[in-house]
Amino acid sequence: MSVRNVLIVGGGFTGLTTAIALAQRDVRVTLVDKAPAWARVGHGLTIQGNALRVFKQIGVIDEVLAVGQPEEGLTLTLANGHVLAETHTPRTGGDDLPPTIGALRPDLHEILVAKAESLGVEIRLGLELTSFETHGDEATSVLSDGTTETWDLIVAADGIKSQNRPKIGITEDRAPSGLGIWRAVTSRRPDMTGGIAFPTEDDGGAFKVGYTPVSDTQCYIFVLCRPQRPDNGLEDWQEVRRLMENYHGEYDALRESITADTFLNFQEIEWIFVEGPWHTGRVVALGEAVHAVPPLIAQGAAQCLEDAVLFAEYVTAEGDLEQQLADFYARRIPRIKGVVDASMQLAQWEQNPGTPDADPERVMNDALLALVPAP
Numbered sequence: 001m002s003v004r005n006v007l008i009v010g011g012g013f014t015g016l017t018t019a020i021a022l023a024q025r026d027v028r029v030t031l032v033d034k035a036p037a038w039a040r041v042g043h044g045l046t047i048q049g050n051a052l053r054v055f056k057q058i059g060v061i062d063e064v065l066a067v068g069q070p071e072e073g074l075t076l077t078l079a080n081g082h083v084l085a086e087t088h089t090p091r092t093g094g095d096d097l098p099p100t101i102g103a104l105r106p107d108l109h110e111i112l113v114a115k116a117e118s119l120g121v122e123i124r125l126g127l128e129l130t131s132f133e134t135h136g137d138e139a140t141s142v143l144s145d146g147t148t149e150t151w152d153l154i155v156a157a158d159g160i161k162s163q164n165r166p167k168i169g170i171t172e173d174r175a176p177s178g179l180g181i182w183r184a185v186t187s188r189r190p191d192m193t194g195g196i197a198f199p200t201e202d203d204g205g206a207f208k209v210g211y212t213p214v215s216d217t218q219c220y221i222f223v224l225c226r227p228q229r230p231d232n233g234l235e236d237w238q239e240v241r242r243l244m245e246n247y248h249g250e251y252d253a254l255r256e257s258i259t260a261d262t263f264l265n266f267q268e269i270e271w272i273f274v275e276g277p278w279h280t281g282r283v284v285a286l287g288e289a290v291h292a293v294p295p296l297i298a299q300g301a302a303q304c305l306e307d308a309v310l311f312a313e314y315v316t317a318e319g320d321l322e323q324q325l326a327d328f329y330a331r332r333i334p335r336i337k338g339v340v341d342a343s344m345q346l347a348q349w350e351q352n353p354g355t356p357d358a359d360p361e362r363v364m365n366d367a368l369l370a371l372v373p374a375p
């Protein structure tokens with residue numbers, strides 16, 4: 001086995017799943033995260049079948065399905081309520097798993113933390129990787145508490161804003177996608193099964209509005225919009241209501257459910273795709289540190305999870321680690337490129353409604369069908 005003792009920097013989906021998959025292969029894993037404590041923050045996510053397949057592989061699928069709301073597809077409408085189509089999401093994880101589920105990010109995070117801890121992963125919070133040196137078949141870390149330790153491998157899973165990415169020698173950086181997004185968790189009626197609505201005439205600043213059920217009574221809503229929040233004197237909840245004001249049918253109830261007490265989040269959406277090597281010596285970057293896309297086919301976390309398990313398989317096989325890292329990278333790039341290309345094409349069309357030949361449903365469907373075979 002190429003590695004026995006690994007440091008993981010970052011405890012999001014990538015870091016925790018990598019930690020679990022390595023620990024299940026008898027690797028001693030330490031995970032550090034800069035967060036001083038795990039906070040129950042974050043909104044909903046659409047978790048596609050291929051992400052569920054990874055949750056099954058690492059032995060947490062029952063827990064994940066218990067906190068999620070299965071979905072077969074989406075109702076596409078115009079803002080005035082006119083139904084355009086009922087879509088059926090491809091079963092990217094195989095026929096024994098739902099096509100997708102909606103879930104709350106903190107619920108999934110808690111499941112992964114509990115699994116990692118049960119496997120003996122040492123989690124140290126409130127710490128960053130200050131510097132590292134890679135030499136021969138070892139890497140030495142200096143953490144922000146001043147400790148110096150030696151590992152077979154260091155994994156940077158510190159997300160799209162990774163501070164370790166440039167230290168690995170990766171020159172690509174995150175870039176604006178031209179999109180912004182508001183998100184909220186709010187209540188829904190049981191008959192509301194998930195949808196996306198597109199503007200009719202005046203978009204009011206919103207490219208589209210959608211919602212995904214995350215429990216029998218709750219859903220998360222997103223408003224995809226321009227990347228700058230207008231300085232219009234409105235409070236956040238008022239601004240989201242304004243963006244949704246031309247959206248009717250189910251969206252009337254959703255808009256009304258947003259109040260001054262609703263937890264809202266606005267962010268500009270960035271992207272990155274590192275097509276050059278992801279490692280230098282014994283330090284490697286994974287997950288959103290090297291690939292992140294606008295969430296238009298909801299594959300971000302799924303691709304991070306796929307990275308994690310495949311990576312653990314490669315680096316725990318017999319053989320030369322340098323070759324294993326190169327082979328892992330070569331295997332991942334074409335699959336992730338398909339997701340990046342589709343997501344960025346969709347992002348372009350979102351910003352340029354009425355583009356001749358735009359066919360978002362086909363691009364989305366083709367991109368998901370390409371993910372049905374295991375990675």
Ligand SMILES: Cc1cc2nc3c(=O)[nH]c(=O)nc-3n(C[C@H](O)[C@H](O)[C@H](O)COP(=O)(O)OP(=O)(O)OC[C@H]3O[C@@H](n4cnc5c(N)ncnc54)[C@H](O)[C@@H]3O)c2cc1C
Pocket residue numbers: 009010011012013014015032033034035044045046047048051127128129157158159160161162163164181269286287288289295298299300301302304
């Ligand atoms: C608006 C939006 C909606 C999305 N919706 C979906 C969706 O519906 N479905 C889907 O599959 N994906 C979705 N995604 C993508 C998904 O959220 C990401 O792909 C995934 O969370 C990335 O996981 P990660 O572990 O690589 O990074 P992160 O989740 O960013 O985790 C990085 C971790 O590293 C820690 N960290 C950062 N810097 C340091 C440091 N210097 N030292 C130590 N620790 C550090 C952070 O505290 C964090 O815990 C969405 C993304 C966005 C932006």
